Amino acid sequence: MAKLNNPILYLTFLENDIQINHELNQVIDSNFIVYHSISFKYQLLNGLKSSSNQISLQLHKTCSSIEDLLVTNGDVKAVLKDGVKTIFTGYLSTNFSWSVTQSGESALNLTIEDVGTKLLVKSFLEDGEYLFNTSAYQAICEICTAAGVSISQDCTVVSDIITCKVDSNKTCKELLDQL
Numbered sequence: 001m002a003k004l005n006n007p008i009l010y011l012t013f014l015e016n017d018i019q020i021n022h023e024l025n026q027v028i029d030s031n032f033i034v035y036h037s038i039s040f041k042y043q044l045l046n047g048l049k050s051s052s053n054q055i056s057l058q059l060h061k062t063c064s065s066i067e068d069l070l071v072t073n074g075d076v077k078a079v080l081k082d083g084v085k086t087i088f089t090g091y092l093s094t095n096f097s098w099s100v101t102q103s104g105e106s107a108l109n110l111t112i113e114d115v116g117t118k119l120l121v122k123s124f125l126e127d128g129e130y131l132f133n134t135s136a137y138q139a140i141c142e143i144c145t146a147a148g149v150s151i152s153q154d155c156t157v158v159s160d161i162i163t164c165k166v167d168s169n170k171t172c173k174e175l176l177d178q179l
Contacts, residue, residue: 015074034058058107120173147172
């Protein structure tokens, strides 16, 4: 469990399918986040490649945003802050569940997945084939750009040349795992 002094959850509904007169950008302050319910889960797959970093938290049943979370079919971007400091940015998982808190109240369990997890499942190509004959770094950059993921300038540049034919049934994540 993480100890945050002033947790605030910022939600952005990416589809306009919520209740009429409800805002697409909503703020959930610490009054609606169950005290001590925030936990971080960092997963490591394939050696030391991080995958699917997550934050779990609970919202009190009185939180008005729950109504919109349960009816939307679109993605919901979530930013968790402690006051003004950003702690985690990602997308809400669609796996919601209800539980009872230690104080006996009903709460909605939420999971926020990191941005890369959500975006890397996109297909690299819509259709057809593509031939990489370039540096591994350039290939990684192209795959991440297709997925909408920015690469930090601090990342190691891998200059090895790779030659690889890719067809449209591969996701960006699968291509990066192969590299």
